[in-house]
Amino acid sequence: MSITFPKGFFANGIHCGIKKEGLDLGLLISTCVAKASGMFTTNQVKSPSVVITSERLKLGILRGIIANSGCANACTGNQGFLDAEAILDELGSLLKEDSKLLGIASTGVIGKRLPVDKILEGLPLLIDGLSKEAGTLFERAIMTTDRVVKEVQTSFFYNGVTVRIGACAKGSGMIHPNLATLLCFITTDMEIDKELLKIALKSAVDVSLNAITIDKDMSTNDSVIALANGKADNIEIKETSEKGFVLFRDALKEIMIELAKKIAKDGEGAEKLIEVEVIGAETEEQAIRMARAVVGSNLFKSAIWGKEINWGRIMSSLGANPDPFDPQKVSIFFGDVKLVENGVGIDFDEHRVIKILEGKEVPIKIIVGEGKARGRAWGCDLTPDYVFINGSYLS
Amino acid sequence: MSITFPKGFFANGIHCGIKKEGLDLGLLISTCVAKASGMFTTNQVKSPSVVITSERLKLGILRGIIANSGCANACTGNQGFLDAEAILDELGSLLKEDSKLLGIASTGVIGKRLPVDKILEGLPLLIDGLSKEAGTLFERAIMTTDRVVKEVQTSFFYNGVTVRIGACAKGSGMIHPNLATLLCFITTDMEIDKELLKIALKSAVDVSLNAITIDKDMSTNDSVIALANGKADNIEIKETSEKGFVLFRDALKEIMIELAKKIAKDGEGAEKLIEVEVIGAETEEQAIRMARAVVGSNLFKSAIWGKEINWGRIMSSLGANPDPFDPQKVSIFFGDVKLVENGVGIDFDEHRVIKILEGKEVPIKIIVGEGKARGRAWGCDLTPDYVFINGSYLS
Numbered sequence: 001m002s003i004t005f006p007k008g009f010f011a012n013g014i015h016c017g018i019k020k021e022g023l024d025l026g027l028l029i030s031t032c033v034a035k036a037s038g039m040f041t042t043n044q045v046k047s048p049s050v051v052i053t054s055e056r057l058k059l060g061i062l063r064g065i066i067a068n069s070g071c072a073n074a075c076t077g078n079q080g081f082l083d084a085e086a087i088l089d090e091l092g093s094l095l096k097e098d099s100k101l102l103g104i105a106s107t108g109v110i111g112k113r114l115p116v117d118k119i120l121e122g123l124p125l126l127i128d129g130l131s132k133e134a135g136t137l138f139e140r141a142i143m144t145t146d147r148v149v150k151e152v153q154t155s156f157f158y159n160g161v162t163v164r165i166g167a168c169a170k171g172s173g174m175i176h177p178n179l180a181t182l183l184c185f186i187t188t189d190m191e192i193d194k195e196l197l198k199i200a201l202k203s204a205v206d207v208s209l210n211a212i213t214i215d216k217d218m219s220t221n222d223s224v225i226a227l228a229n230g231k232a233d234n235i236e237i238k239e240t241s242e243k244g245f246v247l248f249r250d251a252l253k254e255i256m257i258e259l260a261k262k263i264a265k266d267g268e269g270a271e272k273l274i275e276v277e278v279i280g281a282e283t284e285e286q287a288i289r290m291a292r293a294v295v296g297s298n299l300f301k302s303a304i305w306g307k308e309i310n311w312g313r314i315m316s317s318l319g320a321n322p323d324p325f326d327p328q329k330v331s332i333f334f335g336d337v338k339l340v341e342n343g344v345g346i347d348f349d350e351h352r353v354i355k356i357l358e359g360k361e362v363p364i365k366i367i368v369g370e371g372k373a374r375g376r377a378w379g380c381d382l383t384p385d386y387v388f389i390n391g392s393y394l395s
Numbered sequence: 396m397s398i399t400f401p402k403g404f405f406a407n408g409i410h411c412g413i414k415k416e417g418l419d420l421g422l423l424i425s426t427c428v429a430k431a432s433g434m435f436t437t438n439q440v441k442s443p444s445v446v447i448t449s450e451r452l453k454l455g456i457l458r459g460i461i462a463n464s465g466c467a468n469a470c471t472g473n474q475g476f477l478d479a480e481a482i483l484d485e486l487g488s489l490l491k492e493d494s495k496l497l498g499i500a501s502t503g504v505i506g507k508r509l510p511v512d513k514i515l516e517g518l519p520l521l522i523d524g525l526s527k528e529a530g531t532l533f534e535r536a537i538m539t540t541d542r543v544v545k546e547v548q549t550s551f552f553y554n555g556v557t558v559r560i561g562a563c564a565k566g567s568g569m570i571h572p573n574l575a576t577l578l579c580f581i582t583t584d585m586e587i588d589k590e591l592l593k594i595a596l597k598s599a600v601d602v603s604l605n606a607i608t609i610d611k612d613m614s615t616n617d618s619v620i621a622l623a624n625g626k627a628d629n630i631e632i633k634e635t636s637e638k639g640f641v642l643f644r645d646a647l648k649e650i651m652i653e654l655a656k657k658i659a660k661d662g663e664g665a666e667k668l669i670e671v672e673v674i675g676a677e678t679e680e681q682a683i684r685m686a687r688a689v690v691g692s693n694l695f696k697s698a699i700w701g702k703e704i705n706w707g708r709i710m711s712s713l714g715a716n717p718d719p720f721d722p723q724k725v726s727i728f729f730g731d732v733k734l735v736e737n738g739v740g741i742d743f744d745e746h747r748v749i750k751i752l753e754g755k756e757v758p759i760k761i762i763v764g765e766g767k768a769r770g771r772a773w774g775c776d777l778t779p780d781y782v783f784i785n786g787s788y789l790s
Contacts, residue, residue, distance in 0.1 A: 043711060044719065044720065044722060045713065075710050075740065077739040110707020110710060110711060111710075111735075111739075111740040219711060220710070302784075302785030303786060305782060305786045306782075306786020306787050307786075308787065312469065312470060312615075313505070315440045315470050316469075316505060316614060319439035319440030325439065328472070340470070340506075343440075344471060344474075344506075345470065345506040384779035387778055387782065388779065390697030391701020392703065
């Protein structure tokens with residue numbers, strides 16, 4: 001129940017019948033109107049749920065979000081807008097809140113209408129069960145092919161108060177952000193200016209959700225929404241130079257990276273988490289892009305699944321990515337074992353590398369030059385199960 | 396033996412021990428020095444074999460090419476250059492030809508040195524067996540994970556002479572050109588200016604090898620090399636406006652598209668060929684890029700393997716590709732059955748669509764707007780076998 005860890009947040013999740021079974025409708029609410037910021041898919045095909053919520057977030061405030069799994073409400077035309085608005089209107093009226101202060105996030109099959117009647121029917125039960133404890137039900141209600149709940153939380157002391165942050169997300173296919181290719185909700189009780197919330201969110205997403213890839217497929221529904229309700233009662237943070245901002249931003253970065261790794265590890269069919277760190281790039285952005293190019297290669301990912309030491313596929317993926325580097329300056333490490341120096345394979349202890357490949361987490365380090373920047377990206381192995389899962393998604 | 400179909404070309408293929416078993420060394424020779432043109436991988440990490448051959452092709456002439464499978468001679472540093480040159484020097488001396496008029500192409504595992512001794516030892520046998528008939532041995536010697544030989548040929552009459560064109564290629568993973576992510580050799584006995592050969596080659600590659608994708612992985616070794624030896628005895632083609640040029644270019648395009656489809660169909664682990672045609676784009680280039688974005692999506696490919704009607708993944712892939720379009724103007728057809736109109740799903744005969752998905756070739760048509768351009772791209776389904784093959788590539 002990370003999502004309800006900060007003060008003044010309540011949530012719930014129910015089964016209303018969008019999916020055949022399992023929780024499929026969730027509600028996250030702040031006790032007061034919260035500062036809010038969001039980042040959304042850059043896919044040209046956007047779900048009406050995304051369009052409506054991103055539009056409402058322009059005010060920078062939100063009271064709560066309704067989220068559903070089982071139906072993406074994408075490629076539903078104008079009807080998709082009417083459906084989402086009908087749900088939000090009814091929710092506002094039941095909560096006695098301006099419906100413009102409510103957001104919606106959807107995930108699931110594309111091209112199907114939301115079953116509005118079932119959702120409206122479920123709303124009273126959903127609201128009735130709002131509590132701290134039901135945070136986990138919310139976290140489960142947004143899951144699709146996810147095998148595990150993905151949640152993180154942290155807190156820090158600042159000027160005599162405790163600030164709490166919680167977050168949860170659903171993966172686990174169509175994960176190649178820009179943006180996050182997933183639903184992710186962040187709550188905090190920090191009192192923070194809405195522009196600063198936006199800055200902190202972007203800097204955290206850039207190194208976390210935007211640094212993972214499962215399958216290079218970008219969704220129509222990616223939404224990351226952060227709510228800050230001020231219930232920690234700190235003096236409002238107004239400048240990026242304030243210590244409170246730095247503490248908040250860094251704490252957010254840290255848990256978002258943790259969350260991103262959980263998403264990558266739970267990629268569809270995945271057996272292993274792969275972490276690729278690129279060192280010696282010109283900028284952090286480049287380093288992350290290069291790392292993500294490697295961790296996104298089907299061939300590389302298949303090799304990792306097969307526990308094969310095929311560093312050639314790392315070189316090849318680096319080279320296929322447009323960021324320039326000198327292949328003759330590349331070193332590659334699996335764990336702490338160096339396999340490549342100056343772009344050429346060297347002798348190494350095969351036994352030790354196989355041990356690393358047998359682990360649940362495979363760390364790869366690549367030195368690409370003498371630049372000062374580094375960056376990490378995460379992904380997972382490509383397994384036969386990925387194909388089985390995605391060959392029978394609708395069934 | 397398509398590759399030796401045109402007059403004045405001989406070839407051979409042998410097993411020299413680069414691979415444990417199977418043919419692994421091939422030689423293609425023209426009886427006289429031929430006009431030559433090549434296109435190579437745009438990967439920043441290039442095999443010395445690629446660097447040497449593309450350098451030599453700057454003269455626009457070549458006598459022949461030696462090609463090997465089992466070892467990519469990539470990420471081999473300076474030694475990789477010395478190895479390739481030693482082979483070419485010895486080959487030149489045995490053929491009594493300037494070794495600068497010989498090219499080399501390699502495919503296989505990255506990071507391993509070419510076994511120069513074994514190759515040198517094999518050269519006399521390789522040369523000794525040169526013939527028209529041994530063209531198929533050459534075509535087999537370049538194969539890696541390919542299940543079938545991929546060859547095409549055509550001929551046309553022009554000004555009283557018969558012009559012949561032949562081509563062969565190896566796939567079948569790391570196929571996401573720009574360029575072709577494969578080895579491809581084209582022979583013709585047409586007498587043609589070398590600049591025109593280059594123009595015809597580029598226009599054919601753009602709509603064929605550059606319009607396929609197996610796994611979005613681009614190789615370090617892609618090489619397409621065309622040789623035109625003039626043995627058809629036509630008057631040399633010198634202008635793009637000549638009828639002979641148009642005939643040649645169109646014939647080349649046609650067989651290269653046929654070859655590209657064979658490569659896509661034989662993608663690693665593939666069970667089906669997928670053809671995606673995009674209609675109504677602004678330019679042919681955009682149309683091909685959009686078609687390739689769809690046919691390259693892991694999720695879409697998995698759905699096709701599972702015979703699932705998941706057109707949402709088509710919309711999502713189109714939207715993730717940067718070329719602009721209006722989602723509300725999109726129509727999608729599986730075969731001749733329309734599933735989507737104005738970006739929204741419509742009722743359709745599911746039974747007929749399932750029939751189409753059960754076929755060995757799945758044709759998808761997408762109207763993206765009212766532009767005048769159209770383009771096609773080819774790929775294959777993503778199957779558990781792709782992962783099995785690439786998880787045990789080195790074994």
